[in-house]
Structures are given as structure tokens and as C-alpha cells.
Amino acid sequence: DQQVKQNSPSLSVQEGRISILNCDYTNSMFDYFLWYKKYPAEGPTFLISISSIKDKNEDGRFTVFLNKSAKHLSLHIVPSQPGDSAVYFCAAADYKLSFGAGTTVTVRA
Amino acid sequence: DADVTQTPRNRITKTGKRIMLECSQTKGHDRMYWYRQDPGLGLRLIYYSFDVKDINKGEISDGYSVSRQAQAKFSLSLESAIPNQTALYFCATSDRKGGPHNEQFFGPGTRLTVL
Numbered sequence: 001d002q003q004v005k006q007n008s009p010s011l012s013v014q015e016g017r018i019s020i021l022n023c024d025y026t027n028s029m030f031d032y033f034l035w036y037k038k039y040p041a042e043g044p045t046f047l048i049s050i051s052s053i054k055d056k057n058e059d060g061r062f063t064v065f066l067n068k069s070a071k072h073l074s075l076h077i078v079p080s081q082p083g084d085s086a087v088y089f090c091a092a093a094d095y096k097l098s099f100g101a102g103t104t105v106t107v108r109a
Numbered sequence: 110d111a112d113v114t115q116t117p118r119n120r121i122t123k124t125g126k127r128i129m130l131e132c133s134q135t136k137g138h139d140r141m142y143w144y145r146q147d148p149g150l151g152l153r154l155i156y157y158s159f160d161v162k163d164i165n166k167g168e169i170s171d172g173y174s175v176s177r178q179a180q181a182k183f184s185l186s187l188e189s190a191i192p193n194q195t196a197l198y199f200c201a202t203s204d205r206k207g208g209p210h211n212e213q214f215f216g217p218g219t220r221l222t223v224l
Contacts, residue, residue: 002150009149034212043113043199043215044152089151096167097213099144099151 003027004092006100014108019077021103023090026071030092035064035075038087038102047088048075080107112136113216115200121222128187130219132200139205141183142213143167143175145196152199158183159205190223197221 005024013019023033031052036044050057050064050073057064063076077084085107090100113134122128132141139160144152144167154167156175164175172194176184187194197220201213 004151006151036215041217043201043217045215046212049212096154096157097152099153101149101151 001026002098002101003030004090004098004100006090006103008103009101010104010106012106012108013080015082016079019075019080019084019105019107021075021077021088021090021105023073023075023100024071025073025092025098027092027094027098028071029094030098032093033064033066033073034091034093034097035062036089036091036099038089044089077105080105082107082109113200113202113214115198115216115219117219118217119220121224122190123224124191126190126223128190128221130185130198130200130221132183132185132216134181134200134202134214134216136202136204136214137180138202138214139180140203141177142201142203143173143183143185144199144201145169145194146199146218147196155185155198187221187223190221192223195221195223 003026034049035047037047038044048062066073087102087104089102091097116131142157143155146152158177174186200216203211203213
């Protein structure tokens with residue numbers, strides 16, 4: 001059973017608008033959450049993270065929100081840019097990382 | 110130069126063949142990992158190693174083995190490849206100083222096809 005789920009396999013957004021990516025988890029022992037970004041023919045690269053004791057973390061255009069009671073986190077990208085077109089993986093940590101299936105984001109000009 | 114390298118980048122092989130995927134890193138990290146990526150399933154952990162003398166099974170270790178030859182090298186072997194091992198394989202590293210949540214750095218991946 002997948003403990004980390006990204007239910008939207010794809011997202012298309014216009015340049016300049018907001019991208020919202022969602023992630024749900026089932027294991028209440030996860031205490032740290034991360035987002036990775038992946039371009040074709042490359043490995044995933046770390047984007048942003050949040051500790052379970054926080055509900056928001058911001059880094060430039062990227063903000064991650066955590067709702068522990070709902071076991072839900074989201075990544076907001078504002079404004080979206082063409083270079084943001086990639087696959088985004090949500091990951092959750094206990095003693096290891098568990099990854100979601102990924103969401104492919106396409107930013108339209 | 111890439112900090113985490115994987116060889117080969119692409120490999121096509123036949124059922125029953127033995128295959129080794131290699132990973133090298135110049136980041137000086139103690140921890141190394143092997144993942145596979147399948148469509149719709151994300152990345153799943155195969156094996157991980159927290160130092161040269163430490164090897165641990167991940168969630169999908171059956172059919173795989175690993176060797177940590179040195180701090181910088183971590184190899185993944187498929188003793189007898191089967192078609193459902195066709196996938197994209199990633200090696201990753203992390204620094205123990207940051208604890209288990211520390212950022213992992215990924216290699217570029219190896220695309221393996223088993224016919």
C-alpha cells in the first residue's frame with residue numbers, strides 16, 4: 001500500500017498563474033515532508049521541505065502547506081514559469097523516504 | 110562534473126542475465142540508496158546503506174542485491190533479470206550529519222529494459 005499519494009497525475013497551468021500540487025499520506029509517524037522536482041533524463045532534485053511541527057514553509061516562489069489533522073500537504077508555485085514544467089514528487093520521512101507517484105506540471109505560455 | 114554518477118545510463122538485456130548497475134559519488138556522503146521508478150508508482154526504495162559496513166533492505170529488495178565497495182561506491186545487482194524489473198533506477202546519497210531527513214542527492218538514472 002502506498003503511504004504517500006498524489007492523486008493528480010498531471011496539471012496544466014498558464015504562465016504567471018498559480019500551480020497547486022496536492023499530496024496525502026496515511027502514516028502518522030511521518031515527521032518531515034519534502035518535494036522533489038524532476039526533469040526528463042535527470043534525477044530528482046530537492047525543492048522544498050517542511051517539518052511536521054510547522055504548517056507552512058516558504059522559499060521564493062514555492063510554498064508548502066501542511067495540514068496534519070487531514071494528513072495533507074500542498075505545494076504552491078506562484079507565479080508559474082515555463083521552467084517549472086517538470087514532474088513533482090511528494091516524499092515523507094520516518095527513517096526513510098516514501099515517495100508519491102508524481103504530478104507532471106505543464107506551464108503554458 | 111556530476112556529484113552522483115550512474116553507469117550505464119541505458120541497458121537492454123535478456124531474461125536470466127546477470128546485470129550490475131554502478132553508482133559513484135564525490136560528495137563525501139556516508140549514506141547511499143537505490144530506488145526504482147515505475148509509471149504510476151513513484152520511487153520505491155530497494156536497498157540503502159548508512160556506511161560501508163551497513164546494508165539494509167528497502168521495500169522491494171527481492172530479486173536484487175547490493176555491494177558497498179567503498180564510501181563512494183554502491184552497486185546494485187540483478188542476479189537473474191526478469192521483465193518486471195524493467196524500470197528507471199536511481200542512486201542517491203545523503204549526509205548523515207543532517208539526520209534521516211537530510212536532503213538526498215540523486216544520480217541521473219539508469220534505464221533498464223529486460224526482454
